[in-house]
Amino acid sequence: MATYENLLLDLNNGILTITINRADKLNALNIDTIKEIKNAIQRVYDDTAVKGAIFTGSGPKAFVAGADISEIAELSEVNARSFAERGQEVFAMIERCNKPVIAAVNGFALGGGCELAMACHMRVASDNARFGQPEVNLGVIPGYGGTQRMTQLIGKGKAMELMMTGDMVSAEEAKALGLVNHVVPQEDLMPKCMEIMEKIMSKAPLAIGLVIECVNAVFNKDENGYQTEANSFARCCTSEDFVEGTNAFLEKRKPVFKGI
Numbered sequence: 001m002a003t004y005e006n007l008l009l010d011l012n013n014g015i016l017t018i019t020i021n022r023a024d025k026l027n028a029l030n031i032d033t034i035k036e037i038k039n040a041i042q043r044v045y046d047d048t049a050v051k052g053a054i055f056t057g058s059g060p061k062a063f064v065a066g067a068d069i070s071e072i073a074e075l076s077e078v079n080a081r082s083f084a085e086r087g088q089e090v091f092a093m094i095e096r097c098n099k100p101v102i103a104a105v106n107g108f109a110l111g112g113g114c115e116l117a118m119a120c121h122m123r124v125a126s127d128n129a130r131f132g133q134p135e136v137n138l139g140v141i142p143g144y145g146g147t148q149r150m151t152q153l154i155g156k157g158k159a160m161e162l163m164m165t166g167d168m169v170s171a172e173e174a175k176a177l178g179l180v181n182h183v184v185p186q187e188d189l190m191p192k193c194m195e196i197m198e199k200i201m202s203k204a205p206l207a208i209g210l211v212i213e214c215v216n217a218v219f220n221k222d223e224n225g226y227q228t229e230a231n232s233f234a235r236c237c238t239s240e241d242f243v244e245g246t247n248a249f250l251e252k253r254k255p256v257f258k259g260i
Contacts, residue, residue: 006033014051026065027057029112038090056104063105064113084143091119098209105129118149125171126186132168204241205259
């Protein structure tokens with residue numbers, strides 16, 4: 001079992017809560033934290049006791065307020081490329097995970113924090129949350145997938161505006177843009193995420209994983225998403241969960257899915 005300096009992990013009823021625990025730095029992402037996030041998301045993939053994950057930040061102010069500027073300031077061109085590619089790799093692991101991953105955004109989600117939230121499958125925000133990609137203020141651009149995922153989520157025009165101005169948006173505006181699924185008072189944030197996660201976990205795990213795969217295929221130019229959908233539909237129809245789900249419907253009872 002990995003040990004963590006910058007994360008807190010808590011597994012309860014199949015839900016792994018991953019808390020970025022650098023409150024004194026507003027949970028800013030440094031290189032070590034990115035490595036630990038990679039280890040944590042690998043556990044989500046590998047541990048059969050984990051049915052889904054929730055990312056959040058420690059303290060009431062920030063989800064993740066950005067990257068560690070002191071590290072960025074020292075980057076050379078070669079190191080900067082590796083820096084970006086390493087973060088992209090980890091956030092792609094989150095995006096492609098076949099188990100549901102929710103971002104519980106409890107405050108500032110800026111720069112790398114906004115990118116982390118966007119890599120999750122959905123986002124629930126507290127009413128004090130703020131979102132943005134302010135990297136242009138430092139003379140750089142988003143490097144952990146922000147230019148791609150923000151455009152996918154809210155459209156080209158608004159994504160251009162937010163990334164070129166560096167402006168922040170409120171939780172409610174983020175919801176109106178399609179960046180956020182739900183906005184709740186901060187005290188209701190984790191209960192809302194747990195409610196959504198428990199509902200998802202009551203469904204067929206194989207089907208949930210294939211929904212994630214098919215939705216991601218929309219944005220993969222090398223993949224025929226319709227064919228991926230047809231293949232995935234056929235795969236579901238060969239599963240024991242499909243037999244259980246259809247029988248339960250016909251017998252007017254709740255299904256008991258086993259993920260096979």
